[in-house]
Amino acid sequence: MRNHLIIVTGHYGSGKTEFAVNLAFRLAQAGSLVSLADLDIVNPYFCSRERRAELTKRGIRLIASKGADSDLPAINPEVYALLERGVCGIMDVGGDAAGAQVLGRFSQKIQTIEYELLCVVNFNRPETGTPHKAEVYLRQIEYSSRLLVTGLVNNTHLGDQTTTHDIRRGAELIEALSNSTGIPVKYHTFEERFLETLELPNDQLFPMQLYMKKPWEL
Secondary structure (H helix, E strand, C coil), rough: CCCCCEEEECCCCCCHHHHHHHHHHHHCCCCCCCEEEECCCCCCCCCHHHHHHHHHEEECCEEEEEECCCCCECCCHHHHHHHCEEEEEEECCCCCHHHHHHHHHHHHHHHHEEEEEEEEEEEHHHHHHHHHHHHHHHHHHHHCCCCCEEEECCCCCCCCCCCCCHHHHHHHHHHHHHHHHHCCCEEEEEEEEHHHHCCCCCHHEEECCCCCCCCCCC
């Protein structure tokens, strides 16, 4: 695969890390040598580094922030390997504008390679409950990261209470967000159990398994 960096961001509760982990598994299954960098140094919960065993078993290299569980985490310098040519890399970035600031230090280098910056949106979160609110948040991410969002990911859900109505409603709202921003919809994500009940563009469907379980679900 050509040098390709996929940066995944989204508000807390959007499911961005779940998407990033599933994306890594999908790319690895397709034959790519994948590296996943956990750059979520702001929020210590639901981080991709928690799935180290599963990622390693599937041949995915995990690059975790040093001291990520401490009060003063530091970026692992191995992240720079994702910015070299010939690498298939995914960055799981902090779920708010402050978390996206970590991209600022890499922005000039990132702009010299092929990359996608995907914004995951859950319209069942109050902070991103409307296309307007989601756009305000999205622009904050762009400002903090010094990069432009290139694609939108609809991940509207309510955990195990999710229904097809939630996903379809999210699909309508993400289209409205796409129309107002000019940013294309990349994926509609959902649990695999909904695959046969959704009528959405096939090339945008992204069924997922849930790996980021709550502590009491493990």
